[in-house]
Amino acid sequence: MNSTDRYAVFGSPINHSKSPRIHRLFAEQTSQDLNYVAQEVTAEIFVSAVSEFFAQGGKGLNCTVPLKELAYQFADKKTDRAESAKAVNTLVLLANGTILGDNTDGVGLVTDLMVNHNVELKNKRVLIVGAGGAARGIIDPLLDQQLDCLVVVNRTADKALQLAIEFNHSFESCGFNELHHQPFDVILNATSASLSNELPPLPENLLAENGVCYDLAYGNEPTAFVRWGELQNASQSLDGLGMLVEQAAEAFALWRGVRPDTKTVIDLLNVERSV
Ligand code: ATR
Numbered sequence: 318m319n320s321t322d323r324y325a326v327f328g329s330p331i332n333h334s335k336s337p338r339i340h341r342l343f344a345e346q347t348s349q350d351l352n353y354v355a356q357e358v359t360a361e362i363f364v365s366a367v368s369e370f371f372a373q374g375g376k377g378l379n380c381t382v383p384l385k386e387l388a389y390q391f392a393d394k395k396t397d398r399a400e401s402a403k404a405v406n407t408l409v410l411l412a413n414g415t416i417l418g419d420n421t422d423g424v425g426l427v428t429d430l431m432v433n434h435n436v437e438l439k440n441k442r443v444l445i446v447g448a449g450g451a452a453r454g455i456i457d458p459l460l461d462q463q464l465d466c467l468v469v470v471n472r473t474a475d476k477a478l479q480l481a482i483e484f485n486h487s488f489e490s491c492g493f494n495e496l497h498h499q500p501f502d503v504i505l506n507a508t509s510a511s512l513s514n515e516l517p518p519l520p521e522n523l524l525a526e527n528g529v530c531y532d533l534a535y536g537n538e539p540t541a542f543v544r545w546g547e548l549q550n551a552s553q554s555l556d557g558l559g560m561l562v563e564q565a566a567e568a569f570a571l572w573r574g575v576r577p578d579t580k581t582v583i584d585l586l587n588v589e590r591s592v
Pocket of ligand 1: 446447448449450451452471472473474476507508509510515516517518
C-alpha cells in the first residue's frame with residue numbers, strides 16, 4: 318500500500334496555481350514524503366469533494382477562491398485567526414479524526430512584509446483597499462502590529478462599514494470619495510481588480526514619501542496596482558508572490574510539524590517568472 322501522505326489545493330479556476338510547485342519544493346527541502354496536487358473544485362461540489370478527499374485518506378487541504386468561506390463552514394474546529402477572518406484556507410486532519418480550519422493568509426502577508434521586505438508596521442498608517450474576503454483575512458494580523466491607524470476603503474462604502482462594525486470599529490472605513498486622509502505609509506490592495514487588470518480609483522497623493530505598495534494578487538507581469546505604486550514613487554511596490562509562499566509555509570508547518578525555508582522558494586519562483 319502507498320503510504321505517501323496526500324495533500325491538495327481545491328479551487329476554481331485552479332490550473333495556474335503555484336501551490337503544488339511550492340509544496341513539492343518544501344517537501345524536497347525538508348525531506349518529507351508527501352504528494353500535493355491541484356484539483357478543480359467549484360462551490361457546488363465542495364462538500365462532497367472535501368468529504369471524499371478525507372474519506373480516502375487525505376491529510377490536509379488548501380482552499381482558495383471561491384471556497385474559503387465554505388471551508389470555514391466545513392471545519393469542525395477553527396483557530397482564532399480563522400474565526401476572525403470567517404474564512405479558512407487550510408484544513409488539517411487531526412489525530413482524533415476531526416478537521417481543523419486555519420487561515421494562514423494574514424500571517425503570510427505580515428511575514429512577507431516585515432521579514433522578507435523589512436517593512437516596519439509599528440506606528441505606521443496603513444490603508445487596505447477592498448472589503449471582501451481577502452481584506453477580512455488580513456485585518457487582525459495587521460492590527461496586532463500596533464499600527465498608528467488602519468483604514469479600509471471600498472468601492473461599495475457600505476461593505477467597508479459592515480466590516481468595521483463586525484470588527485468592533487477597530488479601524489475606520491470609507492468609500493473612495495471620502496478618502497481625504499493624510500498620506501499612508503503602506504497601501505495594500507485586497508481587491509480582486511488585479512485579476513481583470515483593473516485599478517481601483519485611487520486618488521493622487523495617497524502614498525506617503527518612502528511608502529510601500531503591496532498587491533495581495535500576483536502575476537507573471539506586474540499588476541496594475543504594482544505599476545500604480547511605481548508611478549507614485551513607492552520605495553517598494555510588491556505583489557503577493559511572497560505572501561503566497563509564506564501562507565503555504567504556515568500550512569506546511571501545521572501539517573508536517575516542520576517549517577520550510579521560504580526565501581529559497583521565493584527566489585526560485587521569482588527567477589522562473591522572469592524568464
Ligand atoms: P475576495 O474574496 O478576493 O476579496 P470578493 O469578496 O468578491 O473577493 O471582494 C472583491 C473586492 O474587490 C471587493 O471589495 C470589491 O469591491 P465591491 O465590494 O465594491 O464590489 C473589490 N473590487 C473588485 N473589482 C474592483 C474594481 N475594479 N475597483 C475597485 N474595487 C474592486
